[in-house]
Amino acid sequence: MRFVLVTLIATLPALPALAAGAEGGGHRFPPFDSSTYASQLFWLVLTFGALYALMSRVALPRIGSVLEERRETIEGALRAASAAQKEAEEQAAALEASLAKARANAQSIAGEARDKSAKEIDAQRASVEKDLATKLAAAEARIAETKAKAMGNVEGIAKDAVSAIVEQLGGKATDAAVAKAISAAQG
Amino acid sequence: MASGKAIEPMHQFEINKIVELKLFGTDISFTNASLWMLIALAVISLITVYGSRQRAMVPGRLQSLAEVSYEFVANTLTGVTGREGMQFFPFVFSLFMFVFAANLLGMIPGSFTVTSQIIVTAAFALLVMGIVVVAGVMKHGSHFFGLFVPSGVPVPILLLMVPIEIISFLSRPVSLSLRLFGNMLAGHIVLKAFGGLAVMLLGAGAWAVIAPLPLLMAVAVTALEFLVAFLQAYVFTILTCVYLNDALHPGH
Numbered sequence: 001m002r003f004v005l006v007t008l009i010a011t012l013p014a015l016p017a018l019a020a021g022a023e024g025g026g027h028r029f030p031p032f033d034s035s036t037y038a039s040q041l042f043w044l045v046l047t048f049g050a051l052y053a054l055m056s057r058v059a060l061p062r063i064g065s066v067l068e069e070r071r072e073t074i075e076g077a078l079r080a081a082s083a084a085q086k087e088a089e090e091q092a093a094a095l096e097a098s099l100a101k102a103r104a105n106a107q108s109i110a111g112e113a114r115d116k117s118a119k120e121i122d123a124q125r126a127s128v129e130k131d132l133a134t135k136l137a138a139a140e141a142r143i144a145e146t147k148a149k150a151m152g153n154v155e156g157i158a159k160d161a162v163s164a165i166v167e168q169l170g171g172k173a174t175d176a177a178v179a180k181a182i183s184a185a186q187g
Numbered sequence: 188m189a190s191g192k193a194i195e196p197m198h199q200f201e202i203n204k205i206v207e208l209k210l211f212g213t214d215i216s217f218t219n220a221s222l223w224m225l226i227a228l229a230v231i232s233l234i235t236v237y238g239s240r241q242r243a244m245v246p247g248r249l250q251s252l253a254e255v256s257y258e259f260v261a262n263t264l265t266g267v268t269g270r271e272g273m274q275f276f277p278f279v280f281s282l283f284m285f286v287f288a289a290n291l292l293g294m295i296p297g298s299f300t301v302t303s304q305i306i307v308t309a310a311f312a313l314l315v316m317g318i319v320v321v322a323g324v325m326k327h328g329s330h331f332f333g334l335f336v337p338s339g340v341p342v343p344i345l346l347l348m349v350p351i352e353i354i355s356f357l358s359r360p361v362s363l364s365l366r367l368f369g370n371m372l373a374g375h376i377v378l379k380a381f382g383g384l385a386v387m388l389l390g391a392g393a394w395a396v397i398a399p400l401p402l403l404m405a406v407a408v409t410a411l412e413f414l415v416a417f418l419q420a421y422v423f424t425i426l427t428c429v430y431l432n433d434a435l436h437p438g439h
Contacts, residue, residue, distance in 0.1 A: 030200040030304075031372065036220070037306045038213045040202070043221035044307055047228045051285055056277030059235035063257045066242050066250075073244060 158182050199375055200303055220307075223299045227288040235284070256284065260424065267428035268435055275431050278318065282311065283424040290371060290416035294409070302419075303371040305364065312364035315427045323434035334437040363426055370419045374412045381405035 030036075159178050166173035206217040235256070238249030246254055260280045264272045286302055293300025301307055323331035335352040336345065381401045388398035 030197055030202060031368070032305070033202070035214065036202040036218065036304075039208075039215045039218055040220050040304055040306050041310060042210070042213075042215040043217070043224050044301075044310055047221075047224040048281065048285055051228050051231060052277060052281045054232055054236055055281045055284070059232075059239060059253070060257065060277055060280060062239045062242060063235065063253050066239060066244075066246075067254060067257065069242075070244055 155182065158185075197376075199299070199379060200372070202299075202304075219299045220301055220304060223289065223292055223301050227285055227292055227301065230288050230292070231284045256280070260284075263421075263425055264428050264431075267425065268432040271435055272428065272431060275318070275322075279424060279427055279431070282315070282427060283420055286311070286367065286423050287417065287420035290420055291413075293371065293375065294412060294416060300371050300375060302367055303375060305368045308364040308368040309360070311367075311423070312360035315363065315430060316360045319430045319434045322431070323437060326434065327437055331434070331437045334433055359426075359430060363423065367419050367423050370415055374408070374415050378405060378408050378412060381408060 159175070159182065162178045162181060163173050163175075166178075202218045202220050204216040204218050205222060208215045208217060234249055235253045238247075238253040241247070241250065243250055257280070260283050261273070261276060263283075264276055264279050268275075289301040289307075292298055293303065320331075323334070327333075335349050335356065337348055337352065340348055381404045384401040385398050385405060388394045388401065
């Protein structure tokens, strides 16, 4: 490749000569026609110079600033978004914490209420039971009294009945014998 | 019948005077070449200057095009030379846009391809090398010429290496200009040859049956030429960046 280029360099000064030599012929290779070079160079310098001036002074600073501005806008928006997200997360955490606190609070209140009502119920139950016990004792005493009285009555009735039965049979029963028989029957 | 002129592949590179002008005896006529240079200038200005006039935060079509061009060239330049290469950005951008616009405008049938003229590509290449040398010397003084002296090479080999490096440096503008010139010229000649062949075959009686073949080739080559139009503008630009990098960071 390098040798090719070296050869080409060597032939480069000969190009105008080639072009000039070709001038004699009917068909000249247009790119080597050196009579057009001055005009092409002139207009190239003019147009490329104008292009360079326009690009470096107007277009490129403008496009560059637009791109820069857009990058900054996008970065700013991303920063704002991440800040907002962080804040939202913080708020969510705070909400979570206050929820947990409220829950604990509610549990303690419920516990207290439960304890208090259980105590009250116990106290009531104790008083009711005491009341019932006294009533029971009174009732039992009454029953025992009634029973004793009834037993006394039964003895009298039995004496009367025994003396009556013995008389009907034609016997004569002494009070002492009757009492002895009844107590034997009573066991 | 196809005339001789229609299949003359060199005809498209001819320069015709539109307005004859002379400056100090030198012919500076306004020609079709000048016209297409002006059109290239107008198209680029339309996209970059007119397109960006609103400085819109959300770009329209033209502004998007201008921004894409800006970022493409800026990425190419900073990719090769780093951030400090941005001082050459207006030049590299103008160069890329002008060459790319000229290449694409040349694809319009009947138009003139500014970059198919060796004087134009040579002028650009010499301008690039001139900027490289001037910027290199201004930045690094005589140290810039260390470019030709590879470091860590023994003296006997340096005697061989330095001339090679100098020749290599001098051949850069030649390869730079000839690559673009050759690609544009050859592509358009091939296009014209296939197109002309199709026309010729059409006019050649029974041979007209195979006329579609060169036509298909012409279509395929047209697609290829659009690729080449971009690729050569890109290659010209990236090589310019590589050479500018030498001016910024001489020494191997």
